[in-house]
Amino acid sequence: GQQVMQIPQYQHVxxxxxxxxxxxxxxxxxxIQWYKQRPGGHPVFLIQLVKSGEVKKQKRLTFQFGxxxxxxxxxxxxxxTTDVGTxxxxxxxxxxxxxLIWGLGTSLAVNP
Amino acid sequence: EPEVTQTPSHQVTQMGQEVILRCVPxxxxxxxxxxxxxxxxxVEFLVSFYNNEISEKSEIFDDQFSVERPDGSNFTLKxxxxxxxxxxxYFCASRWQWDTGELFFGEGxxxxxx
Numbered sequence: 001g002q003q004v005m006q007i008p009q010y011q012h013v014x015x016x017x018x019x020x021x022x023x024x025x026x027x028x029x030x031x032i033q034w035y036k037q038r039p040g041g042h043p044v045f046l047i048q049l050v051k052s053g054e055v056k057k058q059k060r061l062t063f064q065f066g067x068x069x070x071x072x073x074x075x076x077x078x079x080x081t082t083d084v085g086t087x088x089x090x091x092x093x094x095x096x097x098x099x100l101i102w103g104l105g106t107s108l109a110v111n112p
Numbered sequence: 113e114p115e116v117t118q119t120p121s122h123q124v125t126q127m128g129q130e131v132i133l134r135c136v137p138x139x140x141x142x143x144x145x146x147x148x149x150x151x152x153x154x155v156e157f158l159v160s161f162y163n164n165e166i167s168e169k170s171e172i173f174d175d176q177f178s179v180e181r182p183d184g185s186n187f188t189l190k191x192x193x194x195x196x197x198x199x200x201x202y203f204c205a206s207r208w209q210w211d212t213g214e215l216f217f218g219e220g221x222x223x224x225x226x
Contacts, residue, residue: 031212042203043155045214088155090215098211099168104154 004091006103014111019076021106023089030094032065032072037105038085046074046087069094079110114138118204118218126226128193133221135187135204144187145205145215146179148172155203161187162210194225 003026013019023032031050035043047056049065049072056063062075072091076083086105093099117136125131137144146158159169159179166179178190187206191198204218 033215035215037155042217042219043215044217048212048214050212092211100157100211100215102155102157 004089004101004103006089006106008106009104010107010109012109012111013079015081016078019079019083019108020073021087021089021108022071022073023091023103024071025091025101027070028094029069029091030098032069032089032091033100034063034072034074035088035090036085037088041085043088076108079108081110081112084108084110114216116204116206116216116218118202118221120221121219122222122224124224124226125194127196131191131194131198131223133189133191133202133204133223135189135218136185137187137204137206138216139185141206141208141216143167143207143210144181146189147203147205147217148200149203149220150200158189158202167210191223194223196225199223199225 005024007022011019031048033048034046036046037043047063049063052069053067054065060077064073072089074087086107088105089103090100119134144161148156148158157170159173160167161179176192180188201220201222203220205215207213207215
């Protein structure tokens, strides 16, 4: 079935280090979204990518959508303790069902 | 800012009891969802709802689960006979379009089945 693989599952960094999480889909996506969930909180939308090869930036966060629209990445430059949480990607299958398929998430811990 | 609200925030119930979780989606949204998250795990899709009917459901959403939109604002998830493994955080979400745009999540209802 359709899957979105997300790696790594966990990442522990020192404050100031960079962080990247990757999503890979088994099928072509029409768009991909990224959400952040703080510990004890609910998922909060960060961004949506739609176009092949698209790159979007939000301050220290850089989001990319692959040329084939099957993979995506989120890169955080110079992590801060406020970046702690789980980052989920969720892709919409480009096929008929337009289902939103969630990755397993990457949990980020930041040492001050 | 508009938000999705959920009640109760925490419910403790005995195995076999019925539970109803309530949600008020954002008022002009058309698509409504329930998700489940077992502690420390991923967000799992349960069901989507549009135009007063289920548009899609997952394997988790068996005949013990049902959803309803009894009036113009509430969206409920009922679990008829709870099992221990139903213990999880249940999130309601809504959005304007089916396949694009931000999903707005409520803060969740934590269900503990004893």
